[in-house]
Amino acid sequence: xxxxxxxxxxxQEEIHAIRQMITEMEIAFNTHDANxxxxxxxxxxxxxxxxxxxxxxxxxxxxxxxxxxxxxxxNSYARYTIESINFIRFDVAITHIRQYPTTSDxxxxxxxxxxxxxxxxxxxxxxxxxxxxxxxxxx
Numbered sequence: 001x002x003x004x005x006x007x008x009x010x011x012q013e014e015i016h017a018i019r020q021m022i023t024e025m026e027i028a029f030n031t032h033d034a035n036x037x038x039x040x041x042x043x044x045x046x047x048x049x050x051x052x053x054x055x056x057x058x059x060x061x062x063x064x065x066x067x068x069x070x071x072x073x074x075n076s077y078a079r080y081t082i083e084s085i086n087f088i089r090f091d092v093a094i095t096h097i098r099q100y101p102t103t104s105d106x107x108x109x110x111x112x113x114x115x116x117x118x119x120x121x122x123x124x125x126x127x128x129x130x131x132x133x134x135x136x137x138x139x
Contacts, residue, residue, distance in 0.1 A: 034065035048134040
């Protein structure tokens with residue numbers, strides 16, 4: 001059992017909640033919906049994008065996504081695959097997510113550049129949110 005959970009079942013419930021949240025983020029990315037994507041970040045989140053630009057706070061993250069998603073990323077789609085979920089404490093988890101480029105119908109595009117993201121997640125008011133993260137391009 002991981003850090004601070006009373007039972008294996010309780011830990012599995014938290015893993016399920018994190019998986020659900022990441023699925024919601026994938027859907028939001030693929031529908032280019034910045035507000036839906038960004039509701040999964042804490043107010044004071046820090047994010048480093050694939051270009052190495054650091055964004056600080058929900059407002060800056062959301063403002064950037066409102067430009068990128070309907071703009072340069074309007075024809076970008078991805079499948080998110082969770083590679084790991086590790087609990088640091090009962091209310092803090094680190095997740096690694098592979099993002100594979102897809103067509104608009106969800107077919108993975110072979111030999112295209114994907115990315116690997118790390119999310120530092122915290123549980124706030126019964127919901128898992130990203131407090132910090134970085135997305136790195138993979139050749």
